[in-house]
Amino acid sequence: MLVFVVIAFGGGRQGEAGGLAALGALPVALIVIVIGTSLGGPTGYAINPARDLGPRIAHFLLPIKGKGGSDWAYSWVPVVGPVIGGLLAGWASVVLLPILT
Template sequence: MDNLGIVFLSEVIGTGMLVLLGCGVVANVALAKNKGFNGGFLMVTFGWGFAVFAGVIVAYNSGAHINPAVTLGLVANGATEFGAGVPVNVISVLTYIGGQLLGAIIGAIICWIAYKQHFDDEPEAANKLGVFSTGPAIRSYGWNLATEIIGTFVLVFVVIGFGRQGETGGLAALGALPVALLVVGIGASLGGPTGYAINPARDLGPRIAHFILPIKGKGSSDWAYSWVPIVGPIIGGVLAGFAAIPLLPILT
């Protein structure tokens, strides 16, 4: 397998693990008859943080982007090479994003299998969709978009900051743990308005899974909102990549 193939597989595995565990904690909290039912939003934020930790750990071969916003943010920041020695170009960017989207779909399908009986017993279609994809607490597309831009900007900007410390130790020496804690922090601080997708693949992949799976009484996949957790994180990630050039300089 060549380096592009390794990168693709790594991103599939990492994003699949992320979505399986992330959607899994939402299912545990949102679907009736689960042991974690009504566990609350804080349980969800920690669950997603641990999901990111696991996804980053197993996606080591690709540099563990597991998020198109991170990939595009690194491009905007001027990266010339991704993980596994893969040069930055159109093909490698599409390889990363394709692996992320496929992994997200697979992770969501496996989550559904794990909670199949609970999906069948859940009377509320909205709760079923909420396991797979994000939705706003107050639907206002412009403000929802702004929230996703801000949350993803924080994610990518701080991730680039971790990377800046890579050669000198610091938090980057701890590997996946700082990123996991960052995601918990973003969820606790900025996650309330939209459920903080901050990752286009994390929302689109499971939404596709929701659309194609034979989920009993699943209702609409809410495609009218689906563009927000795609466009917002992309804008936020790219803005963070550009902003990090002057604001997070590398001293020589």
């Protein structure tokens, strides 16, 4: 959704400032807030791979007394998920947003 909203509010063809691009970063900020409030609990706001992998690697490396496992079985989800989602959003924008074609 994030990539699709960025493309949709981007104004269309390269170099044009039409559409809702006049709102600047507001639509992107709002979609980040919506994604975070809807999925932030289960995923820890991991819509950015670095947001999940950085703390996971630090947890694995740092000598924290009484720490549990770093749950590496889940670590691929915040990396692969956004890549696949971004690719699907790019394809969907070509299909659903006729301004871009």
